[in-house]
Amino acid sequence: xxxxxxxxxxxxxxxxxxxxxxxxxxxxxxxxxxxxxxxxxxxxxxxxxxxxxxxxxxxxxxxxxxxxxxxxxxxxxxxxxxxxxxxxxxxxxxxxxxxxxxxxxxxxxxxxxxxxxxxxxxxxxxxxxxxxxxxxxxxxxxxxxxxxxxxxxxxxxxxxxxxxxxxxxxxxxxxxxxxxxxxxxxxxxxxxxxxxxxxxxxxxxxxxxxxxxxxxxxxxxxxxxxxxxxxxxxxxxxxxxxxxxxxxxxxxxxxxxxxxxxxxxxxxxxxxxxxxxxxxxxxxxxxxxxxxxxxxxxxxxxxxxxxxxxxxx
Amino acid sequence: xxxxxxxxxxxxxxxxxxxxxxxxxxxxxxxxxxxxxxxxxxxxxxxxxxxxxxxxxxxxxxxxxxxxxxxxxxxxxxxxxxxxxxxxxxxxxxxxxxxxxxxxxxxxxxxxxxxxxxxxxxxxxxxxxxxxxxxxxxxxxxxxxxxxxxxxxxxxxxxxxxxxxxxxxxxxxxxxxxxxxxxxxxxxxxxxxxxxxxxxxxxxxxxxxxxxxxxxxxxxxxxxxxxxxxxxxxxxxxxxxxxxxxxxxxxxxxxxxxxxxxxxxxxxxxxxxxxxxxxxxxxxxxxxxxxxxxxxxxxxxxxxxxxxxxxxxxxxxxxxxxxxxxxx
Numbered sequence: 001x002x003x004x005x006x007x008x009x010x011x012x013x014x015x016x017x018x019x020x021x022x023x024x025x026x027x028x029x030x031x032x033x034x035x036x037x038x039x040x041x042x043x044x045x046x047x048x049x050x051x052x053x054x055x056x057x058x059x060x061x062x063x064x065x066x067x068x069x070x071x072x073x074x075x076x077x078x079x080x081x082x083x084x085x086x087x088x089x090x091x092x093x094x095x096x097x098x099x100x101x102x103x104x105x106x107x108x109x110x111x112x113x114x115x116x117x118x119x120x121x122x123x124x125x126x127x128x129x130x131x132x133x134x135x136x137x138x139x140x141x142x143x144x145x146x147x148x149x150x151x152x153x154x155x156x157x158x159x160x161x162x163x164x165x166x167x168x169x170x171x172x173x174x175x176x177x178x179x180x181x182x183x184x185x186x187x188x189x190x191x192x193x194x195x196x197x198x199x200x201x202x203x204x205x206x207x208x209x210x211x212x213x214x215x216x217x218x219x220x221x222x223x224x225x226x227x228x229x230x231x232x233x234x235x236x237x238x239x240x241x242x243x244x245x246x247x248x249x250x251x252x253x254x255x256x257x258x259x260x261x262x263x264x265x266x267x268x269x270x271x272x273x274x275x276x277x278x279x280x281x282x283x284x285x286x287x288x289x290x291x292x293x294x295x296x297x298x299x300x301x302x303x304x305x306x307x308x309x310x311x312x313x
Numbered sequence: 314x315x316x317x318x319x320x321x322x323x324x325x326x327x328x329x330x331x332x333x334x335x336x337x338x339x340x341x342x343x344x345x346x347x348x349x350x351x352x353x354x355x356x357x358x359x360x361x362x363x364x365x366x367x368x369x370x371x372x373x374x375x376x377x378x379x380x381x382x383x384x385x386x387x388x389x390x391x392x393x394x395x396x397x398x399x400x401x402x403x404x405x406x407x408x409x410x411x412x413x414x415x416x417x418x419x420x421x422x423x424x425x426x427x428x429x430x431x432x433x434x435x436x437x438x439x440x441x442x443x444x445x446x447x448x449x450x451x452x453x454x455x456x457x458x459x460x461x462x463x464x465x466x467x468x469x470x471x472x473x474x475x476x477x478x479x480x481x482x483x484x485x486x487x488x489x490x491x492x493x494x495x496x497x498x499x500x501x502x503x504x505x506x507x508x509x510x511x512x513x514x515x516x517x518x519x520x521x522x523x524x525x526x527x528x529x530x531x532x533x534x535x536x537x538x539x540x541x542x543x544x545x546x547x548x549x550x551x552x553x554x555x556x557x558x559x560x561x562x563x564x565x566x567x568x569x570x571x572x573x574x575x576x577x578x579x580x581x582x583x584x585x586x587x588x589x590x591x592x593x594x595x596x597x598x599x600x601x602x603x604x605x606x607x608x609x610x611x612x613x614x615x616x617x618x619x620x621x622x623x624x625x626x627x628x629x630x631x632x633x634x635x636x637x638x639x640x641x
Contacts, residue, residue: 205601217601223349
């Protein structure tokens with residue numbers, strides 16, 4: 001009798017202790033879960049952002065970190081901190097380390113093109129984030145910059161175009177000129193405005209994604225064009241500088257500011273709520289993070305036989 | 314050899330003033346909206362951060378040093394202030410802590426230069442990287458910090474408010490320049506700074522406390538950088554710490570040197586900094602109004618700066634004495 005009680009107690013103890021740790025191990029094979037977990041465990045995933053420490057890259061990295069813990073893959077993040085050289089260096093270093101997938105966030109259209117091709121040639125799949133490079137790699141996750149700029153321009157036409165009673169004078173604030181946001185964005189703005197000749201670009205400047213530079217330019221543009229109707233900004237984190245200049249001029253609400261970005265609370269939602277941004281186009285950084293997680297999972301389980309092959313026409 | 318200053322010497326400062334005036338006249342005649350009180354104030358407002366950092370740099374350079382860490386000091390100390398305040402620390406305490414951080418960086422700079430005797434260019438170059446890396450990794454959560462906690466307090470007013478129609482940034486630039494000018498001209502440490510910059514060995518022989526003076530020099534530069542950072546942060550509601558890795562520090566050295574402060578130390582004044590800053594301000598403002606494309610703006614800016622230096626070296630040819638000057 002005594003032995004039986006002991007044995008029962010022992011079994012109960014093992015049972016409860018085991019519950020927490022051994023769920024995965026004891027999960028019955030449903031023909032999916034175990035196999036995919038095994039395919040991802042111990043694989044190497046590398047991420048080269050433009051820089052860490054702002055909303056977009058932090059959201060993507062958080063997604064990858066979550067998956068790395070859940071599925072047991074190794075995640076390496078090499079932060080070049082806005083330096084194109086350091087980014088290219090980190091990327092080529094990673095190619096020699098032969099990870100299972102490389103995630104890159106290209107700072108310019110051209111900068112990483114050769115490296116993406118090189119990684120693909122060595123059999124490493126490449127995912128490009130948000131900013132398109134000339135080589136597409138295997139997966140692209142991110143905004144369609146042409147489409148976003150078309151939407152922004154339509155919003156500014158609504159505020160400043162025919163029937164608005166405004167001057168129709170607008171200013172465009174670009175970021176870094178070699179960046180796809182600017183390259184495709186400015187084409188979209190000019191093409192859309194062709195159908196609305198009453199709306200004119202009186203200032204088209206670049207502020208290097210820097211709010212202080214954008215502020216300085218906007219202060220001057222507002223003084224030089226007292227009847228300016230609106231701004232198109234190309235990134236919320238820079239456009240807060242334009243918003244500050246409009247506010248200083250006492251023209252919040254009168255001068256439209258159409259911005260876009262990843263939909264962060266401080267840079268997007270707060271600025272829409274307080275009227276700094278009159279229209280905001282979000283490309284949803286959290287959604288992109290989810291897309292990235294799924295793309296990485298997919299590639300780790302199903303490595304493309306010829307990475308990058310579909311990229312070439 | 315005949316002294317060059319017979320009746321009117323074309324010093325570098327005067328050449329830059331002449332170029333600035335020429336630009337002013339051309340822009341006033343060609344651009345409708347250029348010569349208005351509003352635009353002139355906007356013009357100064359846009360270069361006031363550059364100007365204030367220029368004052369800090371001038372103090373370092375006049376004392377035969379240089380401070381390549383001021384942009385990093387400015388960015389990380391003020392970013393920390395914003396973060397502390399966002400996390401619930403009262404804004405005045407946050408400011409004190411941020412200022413303390415800036416002063417600590419200045420103190421280390423001064424210590425490395427004065428006591429460890431590392432050349433200023435290397436000590437401050439390294440210190441800028443160390444300060445950025447240290448603060449970014451240990452104290453800051455993000456690269457880009459928003460002003461949220463104290464966005465409707467007097468703190469926000471510092472960089473975004475105005476007094477009698479004059480933007481605060483302009484007033485503070487004036488105030489910093491005035492105080493620095495008075496310090497250099499009237500106070501004992503100010504006069505000693507010139508003596509030390511001109512000839513450190515001779516200054517020490519005559520009893521100038523060189524090492525404490527160097528400490529003071531870098532601590533003051535850091536404090537001024539902190540002021541510039543507060544103005545910048547409160548004008549755009551955020552601090553982007555990546556400015557620490559930007560070319561801003563070269564722009565600062567440029568306005569200081571172009572205005573006529575000699576890199577060899579002991580020469581120049583705050584007036585030179587103002588002249589250099591205004592020239593850049595007029596140029597950039599006019600080109601922005603004309604909507605000159607960004608890339609072309611950079612080319613024009615460099616060409617005009619180059620022209621100023623070329624004119625200076627033609628009008629004031631180097632001789633044996635000056636040939637060693639201007640080299641760091």
